[in-house]
Amino acid sequence: MALSTAFTKLFGVRHPIALAPMGGSAGGALAAAVSRGGGLGLLGGAYGDRDWLARELPIVADSGQPWGVGFLSWAIDVGAVDHALEHDPGAVMLSFGDPSPFTERVRAAGAALIIQVTDLEEARQAVDLGADVIVAQGTESGGHGARLGRSTLPFVPVVVDLVAPVPVLAAGGIADGRGVAAALALGAAGALIGTRFQATAESLVDPSVAKAIVEGRGQDTERNRVLDIARGARWPSKYTARTLGHPYLDQWRDREAELAANPEARLAYQADVARGDIPALPVWAGEAVDLVTDLPPAADLVTALAAQADDALARAGRD
Template identity: 45%
Template sequence: MPKLETRLTRTFNLQYPILSAPMAFAAGGRLAAAVSRKGGLGIIGGGYGDPAWLEEQFALAQGVPVGVGFITWSLRKSPSMLTDVLKHRPVAVMLSFGDPRPFVDEIRAAGARIICQCQNMGHIMDAADIGADVIVAQGSEAGGHGAVRGTMTLVPEAADYIRATAPDSILVAAGGIADGRGLAAALMLGAEGVLMGTRFWASSDSLVHDGHRAALLEADGDGTIRTQVADIARQIAWPIEFTARIRQNAFTRRWHGHEDALRKEAATVGPIYRKGFAEGDAEQTGVFFGEAAGLIHSIESVDTLIEQINQQALDCLAGPATRLTSDRP
């Protein structure tokens, strides 16, 4: 099958310009390895920091070249996690939601590349300033944590800035990208690849509970909301500039807009929330997926997904508008 070649594929020796997002509690070693085996770059989600869990996930990756991602403000509380993970020689380390500077030297000294995920132009400028190998422009459509800029305008603005100030950095687009049309559009906007979260979250290779996958298949692009309520219930102190995009459900209807009340009851609500999350309850807990839910109509393996995405992108870039249709049966 013909493939799309960009600086991203050449730099990381990939067959496809596709990275999987390091989604906390969803992107484990199995998912990351599946993406890398197929010719993309899979990234394990380091989440909030569980050294034993990370060791387990690298073991599950079975030596396949993968990356690892960290929530940067959380990593600052336990920087030894980075030191431990670098012993596994990840291809790249992705830093999101905080200043990457404290970790740059250690990552480079270990021979790993640096990926910075950015939600606005200020973040883009910081990533360019440190010479990040890859800069991910993440739009608000993305599932999980993010900010307010939309993908359609952030990506080309970032492309112009990077081209002028940090031409060695590679731009990757994220946020609402779930099929080949999104990949083709990202390339046209100036990116050299995509980072996909929700589409791989909904794959058979992720750590996501079947109950949450089923909830995604029932949703459309209007079925999510950006909110703080999941973090308040979990008593995780996220920086105020970031909210989480999660499924609209009984939990969000009860608490979104009533955050102060939730803070007062978090000690009671939190255990119920965590139990529901572990059991795949799609109504009384946060279900972390993005607006791309409306483009996803089945649960597939990574192998199948990447082939479909590549072929659809090639078809889109080849020409006729009649090809720009959903692959939905």
Template identity: 55%
Template sequence: MLTTRFTALFGIEHPIALAPMGGSAGGALAAAVSNGGGLGLLGAGSAKDPAWVEREVEVLAGATDRPWGAGFQCWAAPVRVVEQVLERGPAAIMLAFGDPAPYLPAIRRSGARLIVMVTDLAEAHGALGAGADVIIAQGTDAGGHGGSRGTIGFVPVVADLAGEVPVLAAGGIGDGRGVAAAFALGAEGALLGTRFLATPEALTSPASEKAVLEGGSEDTDRSSVFDIAHESGWPARWTGRALRTPFSDRWRGHEDALRADPEVRAGFRAAEQRGEPDASVVWAGESLDLVTDLVPAADLVGAIARETAEVLAQVSTQGGYRPL
């Protein structure tokens, strides 16, 4: 068992947290990660459907007696929904993509820990100013929305800046080698998302699960195309990494034209509702090459933790890592 300030803070076994992936990280997946010894985080996202959030929190809280949390997007999530989740006693609330200030009073009153994900140094300074208990340094390798900083160069800078505040690395990490690398960069654990898409507990459609298992990191692309097509309102500064499709290939580099064509956007959303492959959006990161099988989430947490320990032991005793 690897003990760090992060694991000690939450009383968990492994320095692994589930990325609160909107649409994928529901209550069952978050509970499974917590039951496996990590920190499961529900993907509440923009909380545009409070009934969904309430239902999934019910599933999560009823399926584990271990620490769990929920993640929200600051640019969109209503404070009242965060307050409703806090009533269920989460160990943590993770905030990302915007100003955390409106949520702080409720979080501090509840006693939940504040986790803030950052994508650049300005956000990192803001997280420290907000009193974050944990900071997640997310690199552009990550699936879903994020910034432009590479994980390997960004994490050490945030770790140096954070001082006594534990930092988790995120972006492109899909196995124990990646978690071990996070330690070398100064982090005290890792936030993983893409690898948990291929678990039976994830809210992933069969078609998306197949795409994840068969796709590779070179099949992903970071752009704003899908956000424009969805008319989601996502701030332009955070683009999204997803599996490429003929639609995204057609419109990448022509985003202004897509914004100006409501018929194309409406057609895309209608095709998505029908389940057409070209309109299926699968948010996934550059660890996708490592996702080759379907594994129960709790087992996956344990397997990644064991590999992390083995890699660190090999590096320590042999002066370098050799494949197990």
């Protein structure tokens, strides 16, 4: 049974499920597979690398299904957005930072504007900018999010009430159909899912990362800035990243300022990566990583998530 919401009607998709546009893992094949499965595949445009976009955009654009692309607002220029819009995406999602330099371009191209928010101030701005969909991200999410954010359960309904009638997608700590059902019960029109889709057949992550996610536990995840500082990432300090454990976390936990002032430590990080002593990238993973136990095709996963959500909602309504 299809779960019809404002989100599914807006994009003409069967299920209220969207792929988080994760840089480095949500490539064209993964986005296309999610869309074929009846969700909305969002390509991980991240920093707007032109070569990467030139390779991955045609893959999802040729899928014949609704799709979109996501970018990091703080890290891109208008050229990256213009390049993506040439492929006629159904949606452009903007996350982390001020989306206003790009919103008029998206709307003028006829694409739906999706804005991810991590606090109520960002949610109000998203409404003012004319967002067609707002993603409310809780702190349980894998990868980057607000350092002083709120967890998904209390945050989503507050955003739903604040931005109505704009549809809201819940994000953070959702990795199975029960989480999708919970999002709908909170008033959201669907769920944006990341970590669960990293562990799929079409994901671009290294096999070692997929293995780590399948074997990972939520209690082993940690939100921090240490790894961004160590690897020289330019992420604004407002945003930390939830990852699985890492040797540099153990070494530099609660010593971020000291690490930032220590160029030798950052050079040592690069040397450790070059030798293969540590992975090239941290393993981004949310608190629901315990629920990730296999590596299915993404289209099959979308179908399974939707069926689980429908069953969970039906069970919740029984006497």
